[in-house]
Amino acid sequence: MIIPEKNRKEICKYLFQEGVCYAKKDYNLAKHPDIDVPNLQVIKLMQSFKSREYVRETFAWMNYYWFLTNEGIEFLRGYLNLPSEIVPATLKKQAKPPGRSFGGPGDRPRDPPRFEGERRFGDRDGYRGGPRGPGW
16 A cells, blocks of 8 residues: 555654554544544554554554564664654653552561461461371
8 A cells, every 4th residue: 555655754753762563453534533534544553564564563453563674673764764762652651650659668567476386386286296096
């Protein structure tokens, strides 16, 4: 399928920026929900990228999901003339939200140990250690 260069660049720019792309399996949908291009053009370009192993495809519940591979990142960097410092959103480290850390030292006072020495099971010491009855 012939895709106009403007639409191809829009799709590639979105794919590189996000690192992932999805499309509903509806070939007659006038416009993709996130990109201002026809849905069919998104699906066909991603099929082409899949055959070149630039994306990995998953299909579930009538939706296509494409994930950018390392080869795809390199290709799109060259196609969009981007420096190597710019990476897709899926490869960026997310900053941890400021707030209280859970489970760290000093989080709450600790109770004394539950078991001391050999009296670990209290009055159950002989429960299974006794002689067995007939038939055992």
